[in-house]
Amino acid sequence: MISEAVIKRLPRYYRHIKHLADSGVDKVSSNKIATVLNITASQVRQDLCNFGGFGQQGYGYDVVKLKNELAVILGLDKEYDMIIVGAGNIGRALTGYKGFRDDGFYVKALFDIDPRCSSINGIKVYNMGDMKQYLADNHTDIAIIATQKDSAQSVADELISAGVKSIWNFAPVEIEVPDGVIVENISMSESLYVLSYRAKNNN
Amino acid sequence: MISEAVIKRLPRYYRHIKHLADSGVDKVSSNKIATVLNITASQVRQDLCNFGGFGQQGYGYDVVKLKNELAVILGLDKEYDMIIVGAGNIGRALTGYKGFRDDGFYVKALFDIDPRCSSINGIKVYNMGDMKQYLADNHTDIAIIATQKDSAQSVADELISAGVKSIWNFAPVEIEVPDGVIVENISMSESLYVLSYRAKNNN
DNA sequence: TAGATTGTTAATCGATTAACAATC
DNA sequence: TAGATTGTTAATCGATTAACAATC
Numbered sequence A, B: 001m002i003s004e005a006v007i008k009r010l011p012r013y014y015r016h017i018k019h020l021a022d023s024g025v026d027k028v029s030s031n032k033i034a035t036v037l038n039i040t041a042s043q044v045r046q047d048l049c050n051f052g053g054f055g056q057q058g059y060g061y062d063v064v065k066l067k068n069e070l071a072v073i074l075g076l077d078k079e080y081d082m083i084i085v086g087a088g089n090i091g092r093a094l095t096g097y098k099g100f101r102d103d104g105f106y107v108k109a110l111f112d113i114d115p116r117c118s119s120i121n122g123i124k125v126y127n128m129g130d131m132k133q134y135l136a137d138n139h140t141d142i143a144i145i146a147t148q149k150d151s152a153q154s155v156a157d158e159l160i161s162a163g164v165k166s167i168w169n170f171a172p173v174e175i176e177v178p179d180g181v182i183v184e185n186i187s188m189s190e191s192l193y194v195l196s197y198r199a200k201n202n203n
Numbered sequence C, D: 001t002a003g004a005t006t007g008t009t010a011a012t013c014g015a016t017t018a019a020c021a022a023t024c
Helices: A004-022 A030-037 A041-049 A063-074 A089-095 A128-137 A149-161 A188-200 B004-022 B030-037 B041-049 B063-074 B089-095 B128-137 B149-161 B188-200
Strands: A060-062 A080-085 A105-112 A123-127 A142-145 A166-169 A182-185 B060-062 B080-085 B105-112 B123-127 B142-145 B166-169 B182-185
Touching: A004 A030, A004 A041, A004 A063, A004 B188, A030 A041, A030 A060, A060 A063, A063 B188, A080 A089, A080 A128, A089 A105, A089 B089, A105 A128, A123 A128, A128 A149, A142 A149, A149 A166, A166 B188, A182 B188, A188 B004, A188 B063, A188 B166, A188 B182, B004 B030, B004 B041, B004 B063, B030 B041, B030 B060, B060 B063, B080 B089, B080 B128, B089 B105, B105 B128, B123 B128, B128 B149, B142 B149, B149 B166
Parallel strands: A080 A105, A080 A142, A105 A123, A142 A166, A166 A182, B080 B105, B080 B142, B105 B123, B142 B166, B166 B182
Antiparallel strands: none
8 A cells, every 4th residue: 555655756767767767867766856856765766666676786777668668657647538517717727737647637628507619729619518418428538627606516526426436526526525536636736825824924 | 833734724723713603603622623624622722722822621612712723823814915926817816816815914016028918906016127117116925837848947936036935826836935035835736646545546 | 620632742663774794 | 707786674763643731
């Protein structure tokens, strides 16, 4: 069983190793990774060892191999179809976020209770009332909730009953889901509060 | 010295207690808080005790008092002037985010290398070249970096040299800052990778 | 008063770090 | 071969949980 702390570090390893690979670096040691990520070499080796031995004694880690292993661990070796619910500021911004595509995440549709236009950034905007039918017709791996907080839970319930298993939640509420459904939160206000706390206690 | 783990829980306490206060609840026990937040009562008491004893034996915590204490701890008892750098999808979305104002965070200006319009959501858009002068003329507590990753570091350097002490970073890179400057990151891709990891290892 | 619940100390648990044999 | 660096076990450290005296 992999601990939360380790899981949270995996994306950081992946991002750094991808950067090394893109820069043409072909090998790296736990020590070098640790220095950049501001952790210990022991921790890097322990973390990676959880998933098998990707390194070689006396040599280090092959960058391309490690990048590919991390991609598999994180599930980034395949593609994901996503929908966004809520065409407000955040929802619209996410349709235009190019970074998703590079990692294999594709925004296929946008839903809103009051669609003001038929498409945004090339993504078709549907009426919320059509979501159930859309989900019946179209395989959907991830649903992004970008609604007001009041409707987040009911939207989640509707998504789940239509078979959606993964939810990425941008609404500032905790969403209750049954076992087997995953929620990952982007909590902007919590992040801002932490910033405010640190600013207050700065020195 | 307050641990990172405690700091990360503070916003969750605040959010929940604010909700209780808004609902007219006047007292609460560590046990009830713990149940909602899915942690232990011991932990709630330990965490709060770090900042002083806000409760009363045999009674619990006065909701309004606790809310106010948490607001002070988090620095939410005052107002913050913010600017946003980068008028792309994210930058524009943030100008329209109403939630900030409720917590005392005000977006005062938006900067972009290529301003397409003079204002967005009522926020004036300036040319990046005018940022230095703006910061000299206007007190600014927090700068939000919403640029592409390539320019994030140079923007941060410019902000810091103009005296900005707190940076809220939405660009997908680690920003290097000198002592005394705070960076808090919103890392969408890391959050999405964690979701992808969990989806892959679901059951 | 009796019951409830905090604040706080002590015990436990888990995560991080150190160390080193294995080996490339 | 000698040097370097992993994988992995053992030691340490810190965070969480349990327990309970204090007291409202």
